[in-house]
Amino acid sequence: MIKTGAQIIVETLIEQGVTDVFSYPGGQVLHIYDALYEYQDKINHVLTAHEQGASHAADGYFRATGKTGVVISTSGPGATNLVTGIATAMLDSVPLIAITGNVPCSLIGKDSFQEIDIVGVTMPITKHNFFVNHIEDLADTIREAFRIARSGRPGPVLIDIPKDVQTAKYEFENCAPKPRIAMRKARDEEIDRAVALIKESKRPYIYLGGGAVGANISTEVQDLAEKIDAAIGCTLMGITAVPTSNPRFLGMQGMHGHYASTIAQDEADLIIALGVRFSDRATGNKARYAKNSKILHIDPDFAEINKNIPADEGIICDLHDAFLRIMEKITPASNPEWVSRVKELKAEELAKLESDEKLFKSQLSPRAAICMINQNKNADTPVVTDVGQHQMWAAQFCEFEKKRTFLSSGGLGTMGFGLGAAIGAQVGTGKRTILVTGDGSFGMNLNEVATAVKYNLPITIVVMNNGVLGMVRQWQTLFFNKHYSNTTLERKTDFVKLAEAFGAAGARATTPEELDAALKAAQGRSGPTIIDCVIDKDEFVLPMLPPGGSVDDIIVTKEELNLE
Amino acid sequence: MSKKFSLAVYVDNHFGVLSRVTGMFTRRGFNIDSLTVGETESPKYSRITITLSGDGYAKEQMLNQLRKLYPVKKLELLETEESVRRELCLIKMKHDPKTRADVMSAVEVFRAKVIDYGVEALSIEVTGEPSKIDAFVSVMKPYGILEMCRTGVVAMSRGSKCIKDKTDISSEIEEEVPVISENDQRDIF
Ligand SMILES: Cc1ncc(C[n+]2csc(CCOP(=O)(O)OP(=O)(O)O)c2C)c(N)n1
Ligand SMILES: [Mg+2]
Numbered sequence: 233m234i235k236t237g238a239q240i241i242v243e244t245l246i247e248q249g250v251t252d253v254f255s256y257p258g259g260q261v262l263h264i265y266d267a268l269y270e271y272q273d274k275i276n277h278v279l280t281a282h283e284q285g286a287s288h289a290a291d292g293y294f295r296a297t298g299k300t301g302v303v304i305s306t307s308g309p310g311a312t313n314l315v316t317g318i319a320t321a322m323l324d325s326v327p328l329i330a331i332t333g334n335v336p337c338s339l340i341g342k343d344s345f346q347e348i349d350i351v352g353v354t355m356p357i358t359k360h361n362f363f364v365n366h367i368e369d370l371a372d373t374i375r376e377a378f379r380i381a382r383s384g385r386p387g388p389v390l391i392d393i394p395k396d397v398q399t400a401k402y403e404f405e406n407c408a409p410k411p412r413i414a415m416r417k418a419r420d421e422e423i424d425r426a427v428a429l430i431k432e433s434k435r436p437y438i439y440l441g442g443g444a445v446g447a448n449i450s451t452e453v454q455d456l457a458e459k460i461d462a463a464i465g466c467t468l469m470g471i472t473a474v475p476t477s478n479p480r481f482l483g484m485q486g487m488h489g490h491y492a493s494t495i496a497q498d499e500a501d502l503i504i505a506l507g508v509r510f511s512d513r514a515t516g517n518k519a520r521y522a523k524n525s526k527i528l529h530i531d532p533d534f535a536e537i538n539k540n541i542p543a544d545e546g547i548i549c550d551l552h553d554a555f556l557r558i559m560e561k562i563t564p565a566s567n568p569e570w571v572s573r574v575k576e577l578k579a580e581e582l583a584k585l586e587s588d589e590k591l592f593k594s595q596l597s598p599r600a601a602i603c604m605i606n607q608n609k610n611a612d613t614p615v616v617t618d619v620g621q622h623q624m625w626a627a628q629f630c631e632f633e634k635k636r637t638f639l640s641s642g643g644l645g646t647m648g649f650g651l652g653a654a655i656g657a658q659v660g661t662g663k664r665t666i667l668v669t670g671d672g673s674f675g676m677n678l679n680e681v682a683t684a685v686k687y688n689l690p691i692t693i694v695v696m697n698n699g700v701l702g703m704v705r706q707w708q709t710l711f712f713n714k715h716y717s718n719t720t721l722e723r724k725t726d727f728v729k730l731a732e733a734f735g736a737a738g739a740r741a742t743t744p745e746e747l748d749a750a751l752k753a754a755q756g757r758s759g760p761t762i763i764d765c766v767i768d769k770d771e772f773v774l775p776m777l778p779p780g781g782s783v784d785d786i787i788v789t790k791e792e793l794n795l796e
Numbered sequence: 797m798s799k800k801f802s803l804a805v806y807v808d809n810h811f812g813v814l815s816r817v818t819g820m821f822t823r824r825g826f827n828i829d830s831l832t833v834g835e836t837e838s839p840k841y842s843r844i845t846i847t848l849s850g851d852g853y854a855k856e857q858m859l860n861q862l863r864k865l866y867p868v869k870k871l872e873l874l875e876t877e878e879s880v881r882r883e884l885c886l887i888k889m890k891h892d893p894k895t896r897a898d899v900m901s902a903v904e905v906f907r908a909k910v911i912d913y914g915v916e917a918l919s920i921e922v923t924g925e926p927s928k929i930d931a932f933v934s935v936m937k938p939y940g941i942l943e944m945c946r947t948g949v950v951a952m953s954r955g956s957k958c959i960k961d962k963t964d965i966s967s968e969i970e971e972e973v974p975v976i977s978e979n980d981q982r983d984i985f
Contacts, residue, residue: 355816356823360866363812380866535860538853 237367237398238263242271244374248409250302252276252659254286258306260333263398281679283310287317288652291326295639296614296657304331308346319357321388323643327381328388336396337365351392359387367400383413385533415532415550422547427561429528435570436462437500442469443507445635447551450474452559461567463574465493467514468627468642472635486514487777488624491788492577498783505529510540520782530554588789598771600744602629608751614657614665618650618673620703622696624773626668648676654691664690672701681734684760692754693762695727700769727764737761798849802951804959805844806870813867830948847949863965872959874951881951885929887920890940899939906932
């Protein structure tokens with residue numbers, strides 16, 4: 233059937249299984265908006281307050297559901313407002329389809345009104361991007377964009393479509409979504425070498441990254457750990473790859489990782505690394521990282537093996553397939569010494585945590601606040617964070633049963649990610665969503681409260697309000713002689729009144745009991761609630777590997793900080 | 797150990813592909829010595845020949861990062877010993893009757909060619925291994941080089957193997973392990 237470019241765009245999105253788009257209108261996407269109007273019973277449009285919010289929403293939509301998120305914006309400023317969201321998706325391997333309108337082909341290159349070379353701008357921060365200047369290529373380009381975004385190691389793809397291509401007419405025929413580009417399967421020899429490494433190991437540590445969450449290997453990983461007495465740890469992105477309740481799970485390792493997890497990784501003789509990239513935040517000083525252990529690195533991205541940390545055995549393959557085949561060949565092996573060492577580390581961690589808790593100044597310690605959140609959520613509640621101390625506390629203390637219930641900007645560390653992502657997660661899952669944010673981060677994109685109110689989205693926003701850019705302040709305390717240069721906010725923003733002004737509900741909590749009550753009240757509402765959760769400005773995220781340091785320099789308790 | 801080598805990259809013949817490839821090198825901090833682009837035996841592809849130096853790690857990273865670029869369809873590592881390499885250079889010289897004879901004999905020895913001849917200047921074309929060009933340039937220097945332009949290296953593997961017969965990267969990934977490192981002897985193709 234003959235259709236306009238704009239209709240073809242929306243038809244193709246529907247054909248690819250898209251049910252929701254997050255976007256913001258403008259001059260160069262008016263025709264797409266007209267098509268969205270026409271197809272409104274088939275595709276739900278979420279209008280955000282800012283294109284950045286829309287890009288994070290499309291990203292959060294994927295993180296929570298596994299369904300590719302779509303964001304649409306106009307040319308020029310609309311397109312550049314997507315940049316942070318696209319980069320956030322890129323660094324966390326999130327498939328995101330960004331569609332931008334552009335000026336008509338005849339005006340391209342003339343510095344026309346709102347003309348920006350967004351393909352050039354986003355080249356380094358997309359998996360791939362397209363400029364479509366022929367209507368004949370439009371449908372297939374969009375299909376290919378989805379295929380690229382979803383295949384192998386996922387990533388964002390941007391499609392820039394000039395206005396005249398949106399108005400041009402062309403024959404359109406629906407077709408089924410293309411299968412993903414097949415991932416390489418591990419060779420038998422590789423599986424054998426991996427199995428041999430595992431059999432040799434007396435102190436195995438399974439290390440899960442974001443890739444492991446996507447690969448659907450939760451059960452297999454836990455089975456393997458059971459069979460070989462392995463400890464399990466993860467990166468920030470690997471949280472929810474296995475339930476936190478698994479007794480062998482030690483949590484996140486790295487710069488602000490759990491003591492037991494970081495130490496166990498260091499003492500292990502084999503790190504079975506699945507879908508990780510050994511980022512500097514996770515490894516600390518690379519020269520001293522994993523010096524006692526061999527590394528078995530399995531990842532679908534061939535450029536990851538040996539990039540940051542050399543692997544003793546690197547297998548580029550489909551994680552799921554490789555894991556099933558490894559499992560077939562593994563015979564149970566008990567490593568009682570390792571098991572008891574890991575138990576000991578866990579006990580040590582708990583003891584340190586509890587003695588340290590006494591030193592916390594606030595009535596409401598960060599850990600107590602997160603524990604309250606744990607008590608007021610379900611197994612399928614998405615918990616979204618922003619970036620800063622509150623993010624690390626959530627990563628450390630939140631409990632998770634199901635995969636894709638923890639959403640956090642890991643690679644880019646984007647303050648302002650949270651609220652948009654929470655909107656995406658809520659729309660995608662239909663579940664009440666909890667956002668743990670900081671007063672600094674919330675300030676970046678709090679305009680999206682308007683969006684949550686407009687669509688009456690049940691989002692509980694917990695602002696861990698310490699009055700400071702806490703994470704930066706922590707560094708200033710430790711490494712800059714307490715020169716608190718521009719990290720004290722002194723804003724006097726009243727988050728309860730702010731909530732009211734937006735048409736949301738607001739509450740303040742200064743004790744665990746008040747927080748509990750506020751969380752329960754929020755659950756009773758259909759729309760968003762902002763909880764101003766007051767904490768002390770001088771709390772620390774611990775443990776900490778100081779920058780450039782390694783596990784030998786780990787600081788676990790406040791006492792060890794030697795403050796004052 | 798840093799070593800010079802070349803990469804032959806077959807890319808989709810689309811606009812923007814060159815900046816995608818060069819952008820990757822810049823972003824990852826790899827320095828390119830020379831880069832040439834041109835048509836191939838197939839209108840579908842352009843060929844980029846990149847010459848650079850790096851150790852085993854850099855080489856592995858470059859190959860792998862190149863493979864990740866969507867328009868990169870075929871890729872071949874051309875080690876100096878296993879490839880033929882050529883470069884062309886045009887040099888405009890001051891035309892001085894006092895040095896003409898010396899210039900001309902150098903042209904002869906290097907099997908270069910005079911391609912423009914005027915009262916004040918003459919232009920020379922020289923082709924060969926990059927090292928031969930280097931040598932010719934240094935011989936010419938004292939006679940007064942007015943302008944010079946080098947094409948950069950084009951290179952091809954020796955023997956009957958052809959890059960066009962290699963499987964496309966997208967299907968190759970399924971079959972072959974594209975990892976090479978100092979201690980890994982697996983053939984990358
Ligand atoms: C967009 C952006 N700008 C700056 C930073 C640097 N940064 C990292 S954490 C942080 C402070 C965050 O403050 P807040 O949101 O209040 O969280 P807190 O650490 O106080 O819990 C800053 C400024 C960043 N990560 N992202
Ligand atoms: Mg703060």
